[in-house]
Amino acid sequence: MGRELVLKRIKRSGIALTIFGALFTAFPLLSAIAFAIDGSLGEYIVIMLIMFIPGVLMLVFGIKNLTNPMGNGMFKRNPNLLAQVDNMATNKRYEDKFIMLSDRCIANKKSFTEIAYLEDVFLVYIQRHTTNLIPTGKILMICTATGNIGINVYGCKKATIDELASKISKVCPNARFGYNNEGLAYLKQMQQIYNNNNGMINHRGFVQNMYILPEYMNNANLQNQMNQNQYYQNDYNQNSYNQDVYYQNNQNTYNQF
Numbered sequence: 001m002g003r004e005l006v007l008k009r010i011k012r013s014g015i016a017l018t019i020f021g022a023l024f025t026a027f028p029l030l031s032a033i034a035f036a037i038d039g040s041l042g043e044y045i046v047i048m049l050i051m052f053i054p055g056v057l058m059l060v061f062g063i064k065n066l067t068n069p070m071g072n073g074m075f076k077r078n079p080n081l082l083a084q085v086d087n088m089a090t091n092k093r094y095e096d097k098f099i100m101l102s103d104r105c106i107a108n109k110k111s112f113t114e115i116a117y118l119e120d121v122f123l124v125y126i127q128r129h130t131t132n133l134i135p136t137g138k139i140l141m142i143c144t145a146t147g148n149i150g151i152n153v154y155g156c157k158k159a160t161i162d163e164l165a166s167k168i169s170k171v172c173p174n175a176r177f178g179y180n181n182e183g184l185a186y187l188k189q190m191q192q193i194y195n196n197n198n199g200m201i202n203h204r205g206f207v208q209n210m211y212i213l214p215e216y217m218n219n220a221n222l223q224n225q226m227n228q229n230q231y232y233q234n235d236y237n238q239n240s241y242n243q244d245v246y247y248q249n250n251q252n253t254y255n256q257f
Contacts, residue, residue, distance in 0.1 A: 002085030010072050014065030017058045024055025074113060078146035084115045098151050098164050108149050116144035121172035123187040125179035143187050145194040
């Protein structure tokens with residue numbers, strides 16, 4: 001299951017932080033003792049403190065990750081993380097070198113903890129990075145209710161990015177595309193709705209927890225999932241997302257990237 005991988009990753013980082021924290025803490029302490037003996041501690045006290053403080057912080061966070069992995073900041077940002085990675089592990093329907101899609105979630109292919117429910121994707125745009133006017137990076141930002149999913153598309157052709165955005169637009173009914181004042185205002189509004197409703201999005205043209213049928217799923221897969229998945233409803237309509245006004249207005253706007 002996906003959650004075991006997440007918890008193992010947190011514990012591995014805890015072990016690494018604890019080891020490095022112990023080293024960075026022990027070295028300045030031992031050095032301080034040595035300098036104190038020969039009477040030169042005053043000359044090096046600032047350097048010792050600069051080394052000691054980061055070491056203590058690493059040690060604290062390392063022990064915290066080992067003893068209480070559920071206290072990691074990832075779970076504060078996204079309380080549904082474990083359920084989402086489990087869903088992706090058991091119900092994955094599509095993946096390429098950029099994204100993974102399940103019947104309920106979208107995730108970064110290269111960082112599976114960057115994940116969100118399909119209905120919680122609100123804004124998608126290109127973020128460009130430059131150094132001295134020279135392009136150095138290009139990220140497809142997928143802004144969600146619980147954080148951003150950053151897909152590295154540097155060096156990719158426009159047609160490839162358009163195809164990726166098209167896939168996102170077809171399965172994320174509440175997504176808008178393009179970085180502009182209207183899109184940013186919409187993102188803020190939807191995040192506020194999400195927070196005010198304790199994590200539930202029931203927005204125009206979309207029913208909370210209704211299954212969104214990607215074009216690559218056939219009817220047999222759909223029927224099998226409807227029989228097994230607790231999220232399905234009796235009044236399910238596989239084309240309901242096409243009625244969403246935001247989907248209709250934005251299914252082609254990714255070309256504006």
